[in-house]
Amino acid sequence: MKQHILELLEQSLAKLKDQSIIAADFTPRLQLDRTKDKSHGDFATNLALMTAKAAGKPPRDLAQLLIDNLPASEHIAKVEIxxxxxxxxxxxxxxxxxxxQAALDDEHLGVPLPESQTIVVDLSSPNLAKEMHVGHLRSSIIGDAVARALEFLGHKVIRQNHVGDWGTQFGMLLAYMEEMRAxxxxxxxxxxxxxxxxxxAKKRFxxxxxxxxxxxxxVVELQSGDEDCLALWREFNEISLDHCQQVYDKLNVKLTRDDVRGExxxxxxxxxxxxxxxxSGLLTEDQGAKCVFLDEFKNQxxxxxxxxxxxxxxxxxxxTTDLAAMRYRQNQLNADRALYFVDQRQGLHFQQVFSVARKAGFVKDxxxxxxxxxxxxxxxxxxxxKTRSGDTVKLIDLLNEAEQRAFELVKSKNPDLSEDELREIALAVGIGSVKYADLSKNRSSDYIFSFExxxxxxxxxxxxxxxxxxxVRNILRKATEAGIDASQSPIALEQEKEVELANKLAQFAEVINRLAERGTPHVLCGYLFELAGVFSSFYEACPVLSAEQTSARDSRLKLAKLTERTLKTGLELLGIKTLERM
Structure with a gap:
């Protein structure tokens, strides 16, 4: 609907240009936002305010001209200034x-699919010298959520786990492995x-x-390709990557060994x-090191x-490695976008290497x-x-603790459930809670970790x-048990809370597109939280199974079904497993 209104505005603007009310070469940025107060309609634009000066007319007068020149549309009930x-x-x-109804009939919930792109998502990237720690959580789960959303929109997503599997510390580790074997x-x-x-190994070193x-x-032998040294190195990496995979599996992150492309x-x-x-003339030798100096990046x-x-x-x-990776992603992977989910403290590094890659022609515009x-x-x-002793917290230990805490919480609320059911619920709730607490925060913000x-x-x-x-699933289950089939009944929006829920459900496509464009899973978290609240208000005001009329019951069941599918799809895009009962 948002796209439809934008097209109407574009046509109105074109008519005003034809009438010479607005200069032909004037191209204002069309912006259309959902309103927070429904008394102001469903969408609002400030186009008249932005264009008034160029048109030489008061904004309200120009707004009326824009409305007068809007093409007729059966989808718009009214337009107001x-x-x-x-x-x-x-x-x-x-x-x-x-x-x-179209969203219910569509496996993508009515979300239009854009032109497909090849998108590289660089995520997780642990150092194989150590086990994954809590510092690897955000890159792994934020990158995974964005990758899932991009795939949902039909893009070809190539995950790249740029692990640290090369460098001087490996000489120390290999020397210790050599001693162990002896x-x-x-x-x-x-x-x-x-x-x-x-x-x-560090102590021995x-x-x-x-x-x-x-x-x-x-280190020298490894970098020179010595086969015995490489064999030890491969064995170390194999075991180290197994550790990583255990964490990814527990986190429900879609990363496999096939996605690993290390340094x-x-x-x-x-x-x-x-x-x-x-x-290319970009290199300068400085104190024996080879450097690229960029005028756009200067010190104090x-x-x-x-x-x-x-x-x-x-x-x-x-x-150097990042530049080589960019060239690979351009030439071999034919990427349209390359997204790097890395701590924002590395912001200057990426600005610099992105600039070098472009100046050197390693990547195209x-x-x-x-x-x-x-x-x-x-x-x-x-x-x-950190731990109480000041050590880095292993990610697997954090996840295990979350699962155990969830188990104790769920057991206290459901003492009659079997051990297997409790463990299944605890896994979903514990891991889902760690992930959601992170994903629901603005990506660029720091946040306080709190199990409570x-x-x-x-x-x-x-x-x-x-x-x-x-x-919601319990309502649908009761309807099924009662033999109710609402599939052939139309959706009718007659009550205020029905319209409110319908409007919230219709926003799903906008939210997913914003997440995919900006790499911000918190917008989806906020939407799902709002949707759950709106559904709760709808359910209190509009009885579903006990509705007085069959038509109202069936319509509301459809709204419940679409709510269930939207919540489920949204949580799955965040990488959070859902449950039939809690």
Whole structure:
């Protein structure tokens, strides 16, 4: 409906240009917003206010001219001028009912599919030297939710898990693996706790000069392609990636081993990246390092900041790998968009490497490079989340604790349920609560992690939404048990709360498109929370199964069914498993 009204406004604007009321070359930005107060209609535009100066007319006079030149539409009940010159559109209730029926009949809930693009989503990207910690949560789940929404809209999504599987720390780890093997220690057992293995290797590195020397030698051998060294490295990565996959599976994040493309995969191209930068005249040597200086990025003294692509000793950096990855995503993956879900503290780094990639011709103008930065997850003290001893919290430990807390909560509310049912509900509620608490916050904001708040059945939380969904499903289940089939009955919007629910359901497409465009899952969370609240108000005011008339009952059942499908689809796009009962 929003698109339809925008098209009407475009046609009205064209008529005013034909009448020379507005200059032919004047192209104002058409903006149409949903109104918060329904007495002002369903949609409003400030087009007359924006265009009044160019037309040389008072805004209200221009608003009237725009209305007078609008093509007739059966979908619009009336159009009014409000305030200094806003134009308010009232959608016809029959049109709204037909829109909802079309959504019920469509597997995509009436969400129009845009022209398909190939979109690379760079997400999670843990360092394989250690187990995943809470710092990897946001990249994994925000990136996953956006990727799901893009797939729902019909785009070809290519997930890229850019793991840290290369670099100097691997010499230390491989040296320790070598020692373990010499002592006939089972490597897989030694690596069962990656954090302990890393600490033990670091301790040996700090204490023994011979060990440190061997570690440095192994780095060189690894980077030179020594087969024995590569075999150890592959074994380490295999076990480390298994740890990651356990976390992804528990989180219900759609990442697999096929999505892994680590730093090591770009190693063969790094020297060529440097050579190509040199050939394009962008490279400068500074204190033995090879750098690109960009005038648009300067320090406090006004001097250009360097993007170092090769260290004095010949080693490469993250920037070199990122440039190689961009070139791969352009040339091999043929991406239209590349979304980077990385901590927003890396914002300057991405601005710089994006600029270098464009200046060097590594990516074309048609490839949109977008850093989807996010804030930090903090503890009650407002600082990055840590254990009481100050250590980094393993992500798997956090998820296990959430599941256990949910189990105890659900058991206290449903003592008669079997152990298996309780565990199933606890998994969905516990993991869903951790994810939703994060996803419901603005991506760019920091937030305070609190088990108590996220597991609450009140407010904008996963338990509240999961319970709201089971309540709607309970109504539909009772209708089925009673043999009621409302499929052939029309949707009729006669009561105020019916219209209110219908309007909220009709907003789903706009919300999904906004999420996909901006990479902001919190807009979907807010919408689902509002939808659950609107349905609750509708259910109190408009009896469904006990409605006095069969036609009203069947119409309301259809509204309930569309609410159920919208809540379910929305939660699934957030990567949250739903339940039949709680």
């Amino acid at each position: 409000a305030g200094p010159g806003f134009i308010n559109f009232f959608v016809d209730d029959n049109t709204l009912a037909n829109q909802l 002592q006939n220690t089972e490597i897989s057992m030694a690596l069962s706790d990656l954090e302990s293995f890393y600490r033990a 700090d204490e023994s000069e011979d060990f440190a020397k061997r570690a440095r030698e192994l 090591s995969s770009y190693n063969p191209d790094l020297a060529q990246v440097v050579a190509d930068l040199e050939a 003294n006004g001097d250009p900041l360097p993007v170092i692509v090769q260290k004095q000793g010949g080693g490469f950096l993250y920037s 048609g490839l949109s490079l977008e850093h989807m930065g996010f804030g930090t997850m903090n503890g009650e003290d407002g600082k990055p989340f 708040q996220m597991l609450s059945f009140e407010g904008n939380t996963a338990p509240y939404l999961l319970y709201a969904l089971t309540r």
